[in-house]
Amino acid sequence: MTVAAALTARQLLAHAYGLIEDPPAVFAARWPRAVALLARQALEAALAELWTKRGVKIGWASERAQLLCLPHVIGDHELSADTVVAWNGLSEASHQHPYALPPTAGDLAGWLDTVDALRRAVDAIPAIGLGLPEGAALATDREGGDLG
Amino acid sequence: MTPELLRIVDRRLEATGALEHAWALLVLGACESDESLAAVLEGRAPAARRTIAAAEQQPQERPGAYLDSITVEGFRGVGPKRTLEVEPGPGLTLVVGRNGSGKSSFAEGVEILLTGTNSRWAKRSKIWQEGWRNLHYHARTAIEATFAIDGLKGETTVARHWADGAALNDSQMTVRRPDKSKADLETLGWTGAVEAFRPFLSYNELGTTFDEGPTEFHDRLSRILGLGEIEDAQLLLKRARLARQASVDEAKVRLNALLPQLEAHDEPRAQAAAKALKGRTPDLAAAERALDATGTAAAETTDELPLLRFLAALSTPDPDAVRQAAADLTTLATREAEVAKTPAGEARDLIEILSAAVRHFDTHGEGDCPVCGKRLALLPSWKARTQDKIADLRERAREAEAVAADSRALRQRVGALLSGPPAQLADAATRVNIDATDLLRVWRNFSTGAPTEPAALSAHIVATIEPLTAAAADFRERVRAELDRREAVWAPIARALTAWLATAGEAQRAAKAVGDLKSAEAWLKETSGEIRAERFAPIAKEAIQLWTMFRQQSSVELDSVLLTGSGPARQVKIDVTIDGVPSAALGVMSQGELHAMALSLFLPRATLPESPFRFVVIDDPVQSMDPSRVDGLARVLEEVATQRQVIVFTHDDRLPESTRRLGIDARVIEVTRREHSEVALTTSVDPTSRNLDDAEAIASDREVPPELARQVVPGYCRAAIEAAAIEIVRRRRIRRGESHADVEKLLETNGQTRPLLSLALFDTAGRGGEVGGKVSGWGMWASEVLDTATHGAHRGAGLVPLDELVPNTRKFCRRLREVAT
Numbered sequence: 001m002t003v004a005a006a007l008t009a010r011q012l013l014a015h016a017y018g019l020i021e022d023p024p025a026v027f028a029a030r031w032p033r034a035v036a037l038l039a040r041q042a043l044e045a046a047l048a049e050l051w052t053k054r055g056v057k058i059g060w061a062s063e064r065a066q067l068l069c070l071p072h073v074i075g076d077h078e079l080s081a082d083t084v085v086a087w088n089g090l091s092e093a094s095h096q097h098p099y100a101l102p103p104t105a106g107d108l109a110g111w112l113d114t115v116d117a118l119r120r121a122v123d124a125i126p127a128i129g130l131g132l133p134e135g136a137a138l139a140t141d142r143e144g145g146d147l148g
Numbered sequence: 149m150t151p152e153l154l155r156i157v158d159r160r161l162e163a164t165g166a167l168e169h170a171w172a173l174l175v176l177g178a179c180e181s182d183e184s185l186a187a188v189l190e191g192r193a194p195a196a197r198r199t200i201a202a203a204e205q206q207p208q209e210r211p212g213a214y215l216d217s218i219t220v221e222g223f224r225g226v227g228p229k230r231t232l233e234v235e236p237g238p239g240l241t242l243v244v245g246r247n248g249s250g251k252s253s254f255a256e257g258v259e260i261l262l263t264g265t266n267s268r269w270a271k272r273s274k275i276w277q278e279g280w281r282n283l284h285y286h287a288r289t290a291i292e293a294t295f296a297i298d299g300l301k302g303e304t305t306v307a308r309h310w311a312d313g314a315a316l317n318d319s320q321m322t323v324r325r326p327d328k329s330k331a332d333l334e335t336l337g338w339t340g341a342v343e344a345f346r347p348f349l350s351y352n353e354l355g356t357t358f359d360e361g362p363t364e365f366h367d368r369l370s371r372i373l374g375l376g377e378i379e380d381a382q383l384l385l386k387r388a389r390l391a392r393q394a395s396v397d398e399a400k401v402r403l404n405a406l407l408p409q410l411e412a413h414d415e416p417r418a419q420a421a422a423k424a425l426k427g428r429t430p431d432l433a434a435a436e437r438a439l440d441a442t443g444t445a446a447a448e449t450t451d452e453l454p455l456l457r458f459l460a461a462l463s464t465p466d467p468d469a470v471r472q473a474a475a476d477l478t479t480l481a482t483r484e485a486e487v488a489k490t491p492a493g494e495a496r497d498l499i500e501i502l503s504a505a506v507r508h509f510d511t512h513g514e515g516d517c518p519v520c521g522k523r524l525a526l527l528p529s530w531k532a533r534t535q536d537k538i539a540d541l542r543e544r545a546r547e548a549e550a551v552a553a554d555s556r557a558l559r560q561r562v563g564a565l566l567s568g569p570p571a572q573l574a575d576a577a578t579r580v581n582i583d584a585t586d587l588l589r590v591w592r593n594f595s596t597g598a599p600t601e602p603a604a605l606s607a608h609i610v611a612t613i614e615p616l617t618a619a620a621a622d623f624r625e626r627v628r629a630e631l632d633r634r635e636a637v638w639a640p641i642a643r644a645l646t647a648w649l650a651t652a653g654e655a656q657r658a659a660k661a662v663g664d665l666k667s668a669e670a671w672l673k674e675t676s677g678e679i680r681a682e683r684f685a686p687i688a689k690e691a692i693q694l695w696t697m698f699r700q701q702s703s704v705e706l707d708s709v710l711l712t713g714s715g716p717a718r719q720v721k722i723d724v725t726i727d728g729v730p731s732a733a734l735g736v737m738s739q740g741e742l743h744a745m746a747l748s749l750f751l752p753r754a755t756l757p758e759s760p761f762r763f764v765v766i767d768d769p770v771q772s773m774d775p776s777r778v779d780g781l782a783r784v785l786e787e788v789a790t791q792r793q794v795i796v797f798t799h800d801d802r803l804p805e806s807t808r809r810l811g812i813d814a815r816v817i818e819v820t821r822r823e824h825s826e827v828a829l830t831t832s833v834d835p836t837s838r839n840l841d842d843a844e845a846i847a848s849d850r851e852v853p854p855e856l857a858r859q860v861v862p863g864y865c866r867a868a869i870e871a872a873a874i875e876i877v878r879r880r881r882i883r884r885g886e887s888h889a890d891v892e893k894l895l896e897t898n899g900q901t902r903p904l905l906s907l908a909l910f911d912t913a914g915r916g917g918e919v920g921g922k923v924s925g926w927g928m929w930a931s932e933v934l935d936t937a938t939h940g941a942h943r944g945a946g947l948v949p950l951d952e953l954v955p956n957t958r959k960f961c962r963r964l965r966e967v968a969t
Contacts, residue, residue, distance in 0.1 A: 006943060006944065007855060007859060007944070011855075012859065015853075015856045015859065024849060024851035024852050025849075025851065026845050026846055026849040026851065026852060027846070027852075028828045029818060029820045029828040030842045030845065030846065031820075032820060033839075033842070033860075033863065033864060033867065034846070034860040034863070034864075036863075037859070037860045037863035037941065038856075038859060038860060040942070041859060041942060041943070041944070044942055094863050094866075094867070094941060095866070095867065095870060095899055095900070095901075096835060096839070096866075096867040096868075096869075096870030096871040096874060097899065098801075098805075098874055098878075098892060098895045098896065099800045099801040099802045099805060100800060100801065101244060101245065101246045101249075101799070101800055101801060101818075102246070102820065103246075104246055104248050104249065104821065105821060106248070
């Protein structure tokens with residue numbers, strides 16, 4: 001296993017869906033946080049790839065700032081709004097939060113679908129091949145396709 | 149009614165002197181059950197005394213039941229069969245799950261299992277009631293619970309299942325003892341107890357407790373407290389009274405319809421009955437006698453019935469006898485004609501003379517005739533001739549005498565036949581208004597117009613008997629018709645009277661019972677307030693104690709809880725002081741305080757020693773309670789859990805957090821629900837350990853793909869560190885006296901890892917930049933943990949091996965606690 005190889009948004013989402021649909025036994029009651037973490041990571045990966053394709057050096061800009069730019073970059077306002085909602089929910093769910101319990105399967109499935117839609121929107125954008133920042137693997141992995 | 153409440157009623161009956169009255173038993177009967185009241189009304193003794201005595205003999209001997217497990221399948225939020233196992237003994241169990249996780253399915257499941265219905269669903273519309281089956285799972289709908297009952301080795305199982313399409317309240321129930329023998333709730337002694345002690349309380353029930361007006365609240369509370377049983381008893385008495393009043397009224401109505409008929413009837417029996425039934429208290433016995441009486445006995449003087457019966461039985465000369473007499477008369481006439489040639493008297497005289505002459509010849513011998521003097525007339529030849537003549541004369545005389553005797557007898561017979569109509573006939577016929585002139589005419593013609601000469605007489609009676617017989621038959625026919633007519637009018641009235649008498653007896657007894665029932669009702673109404681107060685007193689006392697634990701920083705102090713008034717004026721009087729100033733409670737209390745108040749009132753009742761249930765199931769009491777109230781709740785639950793098995797379902801971590809922080813022993817079970825209603829149950833510890841355990845389990849599981857584990861494990865580690873920090877901050881600040889609300893706000897606004905650690909380490913959120921330096925002082929490993937956890941949550945574990953990361957995170961959390969406290 002190459003420890004450094006970061007997973008693509010698609011791979012992360014595949015794991016997340018897998019945990020909801022048919023999780024290994026150890027995840028019986030542990031999946032909500034894991035799914036939230038994976039979805040959140042997938043969202044971040046998708047954003048990273050987006051900036052890569054657009055040739056934007058996003059650097060350490062906060063995620064909030066990245067999300068504010070989103071409508072202007074992908075043009076789909078509804079998807080952008082959904083992404084903000086998913087990001088908020090997933091952030092909340094992946095941090096320890098006073099008193100709050102893990103999100104429900106319904107919430108998570110909705111957020112996952114949003115992230116998957118964003119990922120596909122990003123995949124559909126042709127790469128312009130400008131500067132590849134830290135996530136070089138992102139640009140090499142481009143199988144795309146449906147995740148079910 | 150529970151034996152305890154019965155005993156209070158019995159004591160009151162004695163104290164108020166009511167026991168002297170017969171209706172005191174009605175009160176006891178009504179308080180016990182419908183059957184018991186019926187028994188008293190039938191003159192038997194109620195079982196109440198025995199129940200009380202039995203309860204006094206072994207006051208707390210009822211074997212207590214603890215919940216051991218609840219299994220739910222295809223019901224509400226739970227699809228495939230899931231079992232919630234709890235520790236069957238005193239203690240606190242918290243079942244935690246988000247709304248919609250399926251946790252309430254277990255809480256409601258127990259309630260429905262034991263009651264067949266559910267407080268939340270019962271009052272809802274049909275649409276609600278139809279949604280109780282699980283939407284994703286159609287294989288089976290069933291609820292089962294196992295109980296550990298004191299004194300019974302093994303578990304007692306109570307199960308309910310629903311056939312396809314069956315309604316919520318249409319389920320099959322099975323109860324099995326540990327030895328697998330069948331039983332039911334009744335034999336377990338749970339049927340009444342479920343309602344009396346209600347070991348379940350839902351958020352809904354808590355929430356609506358105070359929403360209604362003071363009267364409704366009173367009713368709800370007295371129902372929750374089992375005091376509704378007094379109203380039930382009053383209702384039973386009222387129902388029994390109304391039923392009897394109805395039969396009294398009906399008897400009266402029917403009598404009022406019957407009386408005019410009786411009075412209008414010329415039948416003396418009707419008159420006698422009417423006389424008996426008039427007036428305030430109808431004399432049923434007299435009416436019955438009048439009905440039973442025969443006509444003659446009823447009234448001698450005025451009664452026309454005997455006259456009619458006499459006329460109906462009127463006898464005229466028997467035509468056969470008349471014809472025989474006529475034939476005899478004819479024969480007699482012939483014989484008389486024959487014997488008339490030799491008059492019998494003359495013959496007898498001659499016999500005497502000739503006999504004397506024979507005696508003379510026998511004495512004096514031959515000689516001249518002493519009568520005519522003829523010479524030598526008396527000779528032996530004369531004697532022979534004369535003796536023959538005497539014999540012949542004797543024969544003739546005897547025949548004449550026989551005819552005379554027969555003639556006398558026959559004339560007597562005929563005379564009897566001709567005796568004529570009885571003297572009363574004319575008068576009687578007039579009085580009963582039946583025409584007898586025809587009969588009288590032919591009869592007189594028959595009897596008085598008769599000739600004396602036998603042949604003529606014979607012809608006369610033969611000629612006149614036919615019309616007489618015909619006229620008499622016609623007359624009797626008319627008399628009988630009149631009798632029938634009178635009977636025909638009477639019969640239905642007699643029937644109606646008989647029927648009325650049959651119910652009137654019952655109605656008269658009912659009238660007496662109505663009076664007694666009224667007295668019993670009045671007494672119960674008058675004393676129900678005192679009974680309530682007495683029954684409620686220990687509960688009110690405990691409620692005040694619980695409230696004192698609950699209230700924490702609340703300025704509301706509970707002085708007394710009283711159920712007061714009756715009828716429309718009944719209400720719950722909750723006396724509170726706010727900052728020492730008396731006030732009306734409900735208006736000034738927050739929703740959370742109201743819930744706490746409802747719980748304070750509910751818990752003492754559910755945990756009464758006489759309840760067979762040693763468990764209490766509370767569904768979501770935390771909603772709308774502020775954090776300090778949750779601490780109060782945790783303390784209250786801890787207190788109750790020393791004696792009882794307390795199972796609390798709750799939708800967030802506030803109550804578990806409170807028990808952890810306050811060091812209250814509690815077992816926490818988490819409920820999570822995936823799609824298709826698959827529900828998972830995990831025993832939970834504090835969030836720090838929980839996250840560490842999760843991280844460790846995922847990291848070491850061979851089934852989990854390594855790249856997946858590397859991706860998610862750091863996120864669990866970060867959550868563990870954050871949870872440890874939150875716990876430290878909360879504990880420290882609340883102990884210091886800061887308000888719960890302020891602490892929660894501080895934690896909310898500093899939700900990221902570094903600010904939280906800054907708060908934990910430096911007691912301020914602003915020194916996040918110094919966290920790394922502080923942590924590096926613990927060692928390289930600590931810096932690596934902090935770095936991997938915070939960044940790895942986003943990017944995965946990077947180069948750090950998971951089998952180092954997880955134990956090191958555990959170490960990190962422990963160190964954090966040591967440093968911060």
